[in-house]
Structures are given as C-alpha cells and as structure tokens.
C-alpha cells in the first residue's frame with residue numbers, strides 16, 4: 649500500500665498519525681541510531697525531512713542515513729526544489745496557498761516537475777496554509793509571505809476548501825516551526841468538518857496533552873519537530 653492509501657485508511661479507521669520532522673540543518677548524524685531507537689519506541693508513524701533552508705545541501709545525505717536506520721515511511725517536506733532526494737519514499741508537493749508569492753504557489757513546482765518525472769517518489773499534492781503562531785518563522789521569511797491571522801477562520805477555511813477543490817490530496821495547517829501558539833482547536837474543528845481530504849497540523853506542539861488536543865480537534869496527522877530537537881526525553885511521553 650502506498651503512503652497516501654495508508655493515510656486514507658488510518659483516517660477511515662480513526663487511527664491518528666504522528667510525523668517526526670527532521671531538519672537536515674539541525675540533526676546530528678552521529679546520534680541518529682539512538683534518536684531512532686526512541687522514535688521506534690514511540691507512537692511516531694512517519695518521518696518528514698525538510699527545512700525552510702538547507703544551506704549546506706545536507707538533505708540527500710541525511711535521507712540516505714535515515715533510510716538505513718528506519719522502516720517508517722520517509723516523506724520529504726521541502727522548503728525548496730533543491731531539497732529533493734530519490735532515496736525518500738514520498739514528497740509533500742507543497743503549494744503555499746496562504747501566500748500570494750508566485751514562486752511558492754507554482755514556480756517551485758514547475759522547477760521540481762522535471763526532476764520528479766524521472767524518479768520514483770510518491771507525490772502528495774499538499775495545500776500548505778501558514779497561520780499566525782505569534783512568532784515570525786523562517787518559512788515566512790523565506791517565502792516572503794504573511795500568515796493568516798488565527799481570528800480569520802473564514803479565510804483559513806475557504807483557503808483549505810479551495811485547495812481541496814483544486815485537487816490537493818492533503819491540507820497542512822502550519823503555525824510555523826517553533827510557534828509560540830499552535831493552530832487553535834476551533835480552526836482545526838471547522839476545517840476538519842468541511843474537508844473530505846486528510847488534515848495535517850503542525851507548529852508549536854510540545855506536549856502529549858497538546859498532541860491529544862490537536863488529534864481530538866480533528867487533525868489526522870500531527871507534525872512535531874522542535875520539541876524533539878529541544879528535548880529527546882519528550883519521546884518518553886509518547887511511548888507506544
């Protein structure tokens with residue numbers, strides 16, 4: 649079964665999915681065996697690899713090392729077309745729908761197309777929506793776009809719906825890496841109620857309690873990165 653079919657099945661069965669986000673600029677490859685021992689003892693189901701930047705082009709190397717260490721599906725979460733590695737299993741083919749910067753709406757995708765045509769990554773068309781997490785994030789700076797205010801629920805919902813109607817297979821509500829305030833429950837609730845495709849939520853989730861709140865609000869997949877970078881003992885709270 650491919651990655652997307654698995655996500656759909658999990659959604660149908662009400663099984664929640666947790667993606668561990670690995671930033672190629674930050675991971676210490678010396679330590680990955682120990683890191684992945686913790687990942688494997690936890691409820692994590694997917695590995696996302698990406699960053700808003702990858703100055704030293706570490707993605708390829710990091711994906712290849714991680715591939716040797718885990719059987720969990722590896723999904724690229726690229727900030728840029730340069731972050732594509734055929735050693736991964738799939739790619740979030742992101743379009744930044746909350747912004748109005750053509751580079752991140754369609755230009756990056758056009759640059760990626762000839763590369764993806766020639767390799768065998770599973771492509772997951774994803775509508776990516778930045779929501780204000782009360783902290784200016786690297787993604788905002790890199791994309792030169794503004795996030796949508798949490799109060800603007802109608803705009804968030806209509807953006808997500810426009811994504812679904814355009815054929816996106818996933819919608820990702822993003823408060824930003826290291827967000828001070830995660831995406832509000834009421835937003836997740838409303839989007840979930842009105843969307844048929846699976847919903848990813850991430851940014852600023854740092855506790856088991858917050859994770860459960862996010863799942864209960866309607867997220868099918870939650871993405872956590874910073875909390876694991878800051879403190880690997882967090883995996884203890886997420887044991888299977």
Ligand SMILES: CC(C)=CCC/C(C)=C/CC/C(C)=C/CC/C(C)=C/COP(=O)(O)OP(=O)(O)O
Nearest residue numbers: 698699700726727729742744752756760786825
């Ligand atoms: C289709 C292809 C090949 C690429 C998509 C390119 C697009 C549209 C990207 C969306 C905008 C963007 C820059 C997204 C980055 C998402 C990401 C991996 C964020 C994680 O950010 P960190 O690098 O962890 O941020 P910090 O450095 O602040 O922790």
Ligand SMILES: O=P(O)(O)OC[C@@H](O)CO
Nearest residue numbers: 826850851852872873874
């Ligand atoms: O690093 P954190 O805050 O967990 O955010 C995860 C992800 O949504 C960022 O793109």
Ligand SMILES: [Mg+2]
Nearest residue numbers: 671825873874
């Ligand atoms: Mg980060």
